[in-house]
Amino acid sequence: MPGKLRTEPGVADPDAFYARLIELHEGLSQDESNKLNAKIILLLANQVGDDAALQEILEYARNSLKK
Amino acid sequence: MAKFQDVGKARRRARQARRTYPFTRPQELGSPEVRHFPVVIAGGGPIGLATAVDLARHGIASVVLEKTNTVSDGSRAICWAKRTLEILDRLGTGEQMLAKGITWNQGYVYFGNDPEPLYTFDLLPDKEQKFPAFINLQQYYAEEYLVEKLAACPDSELRWQNEVVGVENGTQGVRVTARTPEGEYRLDCDYLVAADGCRSPVRTMLDLDFEGRVFEDHFLIADVRMKADFPAIRRFWFDPPFNPGRTSLIHKQADDVWRIDFQMGWHVDREEALKEENVDRMVRAFLGPDIDFEYEWVSLYTFQCRRMQHFVHDRVIFAGDSAHLVSPFGARGANGGLQDVDNLAWKLALVLKGKAPPALLASYDAERIQGADENILNSSRSTDFMTPKSEVSLAFRNATLELARDFPFARRFVNPGRLSVPCVLDGSPLNTPDEDRFTDRQRPGAPCIDAPVRVAGKDMWLLKQLGDRFVGLYFADGAAPKDVPGVEVLTVSSGFAANLQDCKGLVAKHFDAKPGTFYLIRPDQHVAARWRRFDPARVGTALARARGGSNALA
Known part of the structure; x- marks a missing residue:
């Protein structure tokens, strides 16, 4: 995919991050998990900042659901 | 005498055992004298046998007590990592392993019904080494080679059908009671190495802990003998059409034996799942109707990630599965166990010769607990990825797999097993920290890279x-x-x-x-x-x- 999106590995220890992410949800109800994910997404969006990159992410993610 | 209870349930034709070894009446039976050995080893699996061979290289006599009369009666451990082959090469069986085994360096990961791999990985970035990233070889071959090697060590003994039934652990030594078909006898030793497997009777006799997680899933191993022209690589599927919603794996072994592994879910009826027609159905779904095969070994297993709090208890030292257990994804069981042997034998030999203080053995505890924790961490994470325990973790898992089709970064998050690599003993009390500037690769604690x-x-x-x-x-x-x-x-x-x-x-x-x-x-x-x-x-x-x-x- 062209554009602003970083597609090469950027997280130093992917296994550790993934495990922390899943652990974060442990013991939560579905509603709580949804809210947790929403907060994480908004925080990450603010961290990214770049409007073009965010737009690309939103479009990719939505379009990928149609596959 | 079947060693493992699951063998042969799926089909009577499944192998019961390769060959049996004769029982030889030990000279201690009926003698009032209690003989003394420097080291007694409980368990004649790969870890116990390798320990005896390694000790013999250091001039330390030992006796291995094995309760059955045969090597492993199923393929069991099949993936032998480069570091393990290097250790076995030091012990003298590495080249036999390499010659008989199936060499592989690559893994392919598939998702759904897409015939193209989601991605592939290469486990041997540095090609110019004596041994490949992995070979696949049935466990019984590894054991047979070590049995032969041990037979050539004049001061070491391997006693079939000798079962450790009593252990008196002391600060000066251990008194071991062994049971044979012709009666019981006692042996004294300076150290007892407990290499008696995941249900370690020695661990139970000493009333020691074994803590960790049980994973709520079942996996079916069907090792089949067939002529197939599949590639000799590790192929792993998430959500394949022949095992929907679950995972599967196929991997070649020696003698045209193939391991096929199916994730089965937690709520299965063990008896039902192991019935011949049900195993047939699983295998046929994968192979299709046309390939002739026969069963080599069938097993339905669950797994745990556990370890003992300490591996050294006075004069009893635990090694291999008796000390630590991992899930099989990552081939970190036998490979981890052989790193125990590699770490222990020279230390035990120096201590027994009076050339090092007994405290050196505490470094075995520290270093191999570090290794075990690394193996447990990696295999737990792989298992958690393969077996999502909640809706949200399933959603993340599937999102990761879908993203991996499009993006290299997401492939790093996909976890189909992180395969055994040797532990770098960072922070070991035996290391002398660097004073000079070097690159990290061969830092203190790292195993040497071949060239x-x-x-x-x-x-x-x-x-x-x-x-x-x-x-x-x-x-x-x-x-x-x-x-x-x-x-x-x-x-x-x-x-x-x-x-x-x-x-x-x-x-x-x-x-x-x-x-x-x-x-x-x-x-x-x-x-x-x-x-x-x-x-x-x-x-x-x-x-x-x-x-x-x-x-x-x-």
Whole structure:
């Protein structure tokens, strides 16, 4: 995919991050998990900042659901 | 005498055992005298046998007590990692393993019904090494080779149908009671190595802990014999059409045996799942109707990630599955166990010869607990990825797999098993921390990386020149310095005059060596210390520390 999106590995220890992410949800109800994910997404969006990159992410993610 | 209860349930044709070994009446039976051995080893699996062979290399006599009369009666452990092959090469069976096994370096990961892999990975980035990333070989071959090797050690014994039924552990030694078909007898030893497997009777007799997680899932292994032209790579599926919503794996072994592994879910009826028609149905769904096959071994298993809090308890030392258990994804069970052996044998030998304080054995505990924790962490994470435990973790898992089709970053998050790599013993009390600047790769605690060298004009491998004793690698031309007692110094350079001619320059590259660089290498081929300049006093201090001396384990 062209554009602003970083597609090469950027997280130093992917296994550790993934495990922390899943652990974060442990013991939560579905509603709580949804809210947790929403907060994480908004925080990450603010961290990214770049409007073009965010737009690309939103479009990719939505379009990928149609596959 | 079947060793494992699952064998043969799926089909009577499944192998019961390869061959049996005769029971020989031990001379101690009926004798009032209690014989003494330096080391008794409970369990004649790969870990117990390798321990005995390694000890014999150090001149330490041992007796292995094995309760059955045969080697493993199923394929069981099949993936032998490069480091394990290097350890076995030091023990003398590595080349047999390599010749008989199926070499593989690559893994392919598939998702859904897409015939193209989601991605592939290569486990051997540095090609110029004696051994490949992995070979696949049925466990019984590994055991048979070690049985042969042990038979050639005159002071070591392997006693079939001798079961350890009593252990009196003391601060000065251990009294072991063994049961045979003709009665019981006792042996005394300085140390008992408990290599008696995941249900370790010795662990139970000593009433010791074994803590960790049980994973709520079942996996079906169907090892089948067939002529198939599938590639000899590790192929792993998420959500394949032949096992929807779950995972599967296929992998080639020697003698046209193939391991096929199916995730089955937690709520299965064990009896039902193992019925011949049900196993057939699973295998046929994968292979299709046309391939002829017969069963080699069938097993339905669950798994746990557990370890003992400590592996050394007075004079009883635990190694392999008795000390730690992992899920099979990652091949970290037998491979982890053989790293235990590699770590333990030289230490035990030095202690028994009075050349190192008993405290050196505490470093086995520290170093191998570190190794076990690394293995448990990696195999737990793989299992959590494969077996999502909640809706949200399933959503993340599937999102990761879908993203992995499009993006390289997401492939790093996909976890189909992180395959066994040797533990770097960072922070070990035996290491001398760097004072000089080096790259990280061969830092203190790291196992040495193999490379081609020339010795007296002949092509050899570096690792074959190391091991069993402390070696100094001195990157210099000319004569080796002789003034470090207890260290055999080998010079390394690109010239002919050196002990080891670094013919391709790879040794210097891996070790980040410059003229004058000196490495102190442990008997298990791990780096103990390194310097930019050779200083006999510093080497002596580092050697004392690596042998559990006054600078360590105070």
